[in-house]
Amino acid sequence: MEVGFLGLGIMGKAMSMNLLKHGFKVTVWNRTLSKCDELVEHGATVGETPAAVVKKCKYTIAMLSDPAAALAVVFEKDGVLDGICSGKGYIDMSTVDDETSTKISEAITAKGGSFLEAPVSGSKKPAEDGQLVILAAGEKALYEEAIPAFDIMGKKSFFLGPVGNGAKMKLVVNMVMGSMMNAFSEGLELADKSGLDPQTLLAVLDLGAISNPMFRLKGPTMIQGNYSPAFPLKHQQKDMRLALALGDENAVPMPVAAAANEAFKKARSMGLGDKDFSAVYETVRQFKPSSS
Numbered sequence: 121m122e123v124g125f126l127g128l129g130i131m132g133k134a135m136s137m138n139l140l141k142h143g144f145k146v147t148v149w150n151r152t153l154s155k156c157d158e159l160v161e162h163g164a165t166v167g168e169t170p171a172a173v174v175k176k177c178k179y180t181i182a183m184l185s186d187p188a189a190a191l192a193v194v195f196e197k198d199g200v201l202d203g204i205c206s207g208k209g210y211i212d213m214s215t216v217d218d219e220t221s222t223k224i225s226e227a228i229t230a231k232g233g234s235f236l237e238a239p240v241s242g243s244k245k246p247a248e249d250g251q252l253v254i255l256a257a258g259e260k261a262l263y264e265e266a267i268p269a270f271d272i273m274g275k276k277s278f279f280l281g282p283v284g285n286g287a288k289m290k291l292v293v294n295m296v297m298g299s300m301m302n303a304f305s306e307g308l309e310l311a312d313k314s315g316l317d318p319q320t321l322l323a324v325l326d327l328g329a330i331s332n333p334m335f336r337l338k339g340p341t342m343i344q345g346n347y348s349p350a351f352p353l354k355h356q357q358k359d360m361r362l363a364l365a366l367g368d369e370n371a372v373p374m375p376v377a378a379a380a381n382e383a384f385k386k387a388r389s390m391g392l393g394d395k396d397f398s399a400v401y402e403t404v405r406q407f408k409p410s411s412s
């Protein structure tokens with residue numbers, strides 16, 4: 121099966137690599153073309169533009185940074201719209217808001233193509249291990265067609281109904297995650313400043329009711345001041361911003377998420393946007409290990 125893949129950042133590279141390793145023929149495109157090289161070494165072919173990829177493949181997956189990128193790749197010259205037609209599908213797995221997704225869906229379907237949004241929960245390692253959670257919504261027939269690819273990239277896929285529901289679910293999940301990361305950072309700093317060993321805090325947390333993979337994975341690296349990016353902080357802040365807009369639209373008060381968003385904005389202003397989202401710890405941290 122020949123599939124297209126647009127966007128070879130942290131996530132897209134790992135996801136398309138998994139498809140290749142499991143026997144899919146993959147045609148890739150990335151704005152910075154040199155990022156295609158490693159995929160080509162593993163058997164991918166390169167399309168010169170998004171339109172060229174879409175013309176070649178039955179369906180094309182995209183994994184792009186944000187709403188502006190998702191829109192640009194579809195609507196700009198030689199973009200997805202210039203290649204899509206009846207019988208072809210477009211699956212956007214980027215984290216965007218429902219308005220962006222709906223705009224893309226309407227344009228694709230107006231040209232006779234079918235559309236699915238399918239944002240994912242899970243970061244670099246789950247993407248490498250094929251352990252993502254896929255939150256799909258849109259054209260059910262395209263969802264069914266894409267299940268063999270979803271089964272390779274993910275450990276579980278949900279079909280959530282009409283376009284917009286996948287985007288909203290993803291924003292709710294990441295709003296919770298971003299808020300938790302801030303509470304966790306404050307806890308680490310409070311332990312340290314009040315004379316407790318943060319490592320012991322991690323051990324205590326891991327044995328109790330709020331034990332979770334994120335604290336377990338990120339805690340040790342945060343204590344070391346190692347923020348090598350798995351989930352870039354600028355993307356987490358984008359997700360907080362979009363989730364807050366969803367709260368605004370639905371008149372849901374979200375004071376905790378609003379405070380977390382401010383912390384991520386502060387981290388961006390400190391030049392930490394391209395670091396891992398756990399670098400938000402630096403907004404409250406006073407002691408800096410010499411390695412940071």
Ligand SMILES: NC(=O)C1=CN([C@@H]2O[C@H](COP(=O)(O)OP(=O)(O)OC[C@H]3O[C@@H](n4cnc5c(N)ncnc54)[C@H](OP(=O)(O)O)[C@@H]3O)[C@@H](O)[C@H]2O)C=CC1
Pocket residue numbers: 126127128129130131132150151152155183184185186188189192193213214215216240241242243244350351352355356
């Ligand atoms: N990293 C993670 O843990 C997770 C990320 N996500 C979401 O997945 C998406 C991708 O994330 P991730 O891979 O980490 O991000 P990266 O920043 O690593 O990659 C972003 C990709 O978008 C491309 N891009 C950005 N702007 C444009 C544009 N204007 N036109 C064309 N292409 C563009 C980049 O191209 P170029 O290489 O040229 O810059 C790159 O391929 C985001 O929506 C993120 O929120 C979801 C779950 C987990």
Ligand SMILES: O=CC(=O)O
Pocket residue numbers: 240241242243294351
């Ligand atoms: O969007 C990020 C994630 O870890 O999920």
